[in-house]
Amino acid sequence: MAKRIQFSRHGGPEVLEYLDYKAAEPGPQEVRVRNRAIGLNFIDTYYRSGLYAPPALPSGLGNEGAGEVEALGSEVRHLKVGDRVAYATGPLGAYGELHVLPASHLVRLPDSIGFEQAAALMLKGLTVQYLLRQTYAVQPGQTILWHAAAGGVGLLACQWARALGVQLIGTVSSAEKAALAKAHGAWATIDYSRENVPARVLELTGGAKCPVVYDSVGKDTWEMSLDCVAPRGLLVSFGNASGAVSGVNLGILAQKGSLYVTRPTLGHYASPAERLQAMADELFALAAGDQLRVDIGQRFALADAAKAHEALSSRQTTGSTILLP
Known part of the structure; x- marks a missing residue:
């Protein structure tokens, strides 16, 4: 047995x-x-x-x-x-x-x-592969936002983005996790426990926001993530760590810049x-x-x-x- x-x-x-x-x-x-x-x-x-x-x-x-x-x-x-x-x-x-x-x-x-x-x-690495290389093919010089950058998927994303010449902004919950994400290649970090994430994204991007935001947190970060996406940009919602996103009014995508949203799976x-x-x-x-x-x-x-x-x-x-x- x-x-x-x-x-x-x-x-x-x-x-x-x-x-x-x-x-x-x-x-x-x-x-x-x-x-x-x-x-x-x-x-x-x-x-x-x-x-x-x-x-x-x-x-x-x-x-x-x-x-x-x-x-x-x-x-x-x-x-x-x-x-x-x-x-x-x-x-x-x-x-x-x-x-x-x-x-x-x-x-x-x-x-x-x-x-x-x-x-x-395997699972985390293949997830990063399809997100960065297929769902939205990031390009050298772009600045992107990745939630939970010190997690298993996030640390791989930090490294893969650096290998591709992409500037990854990672959200974290502590100074220790910020240091960990930066050590793995994050270009910048935002401590969401004490910083306003959309405001910091505006500062870091010179007001341009990000062409793509990767969000595995879900319910707690949904509107925050939308506020970080550049006009006609893409929000990739690929997880529900805080609970599922529900009750979405699609009109909010128009209000925030004719945004796109996708919910992909490996x-x-x-x-x-x-x-x-x-x-x-x-x-x-x-x-x-x-x-x-x-x-x-x-x-x-x-x-x-x-x-x-x-x-x-x-x-x-x-x-x-x-x-x-």
């Missing part, structure tokens, strides 16, 4: 259970992976709390991990038992010693990238498999070339997933957090 985390009802971290389970045999186009490291992400808390609905209850949790191929479906040709692989696009169930998932969701892991590094890097960008592998190859190349460094701020045993969720939700974490089976 293997071990995994599952939940039978929605709620806080206390609903997470550490249980025995029998891993399924892979279907014709599936692979069973023995996880060596598992990524923890804010989206996991959304499924646990009920903000996002899992396919059924009880449910496994987690979309991201890295390990070795243990078994193959009959139609899988591009992988073999023992291959080092990583994944970040589900299905749910990564919080386990074993995980069965479609072969098309796996990418080959180069020898230069370790399992812990991959588990900390799954719509990382498909088909060839595109996913290409995105991962770009990510791994930057990581191998030291342009992109992932900081693993916390490691928890898989059995302590509830404690990891408590730390993440209370903003006690920096960088990435991983679970170890």
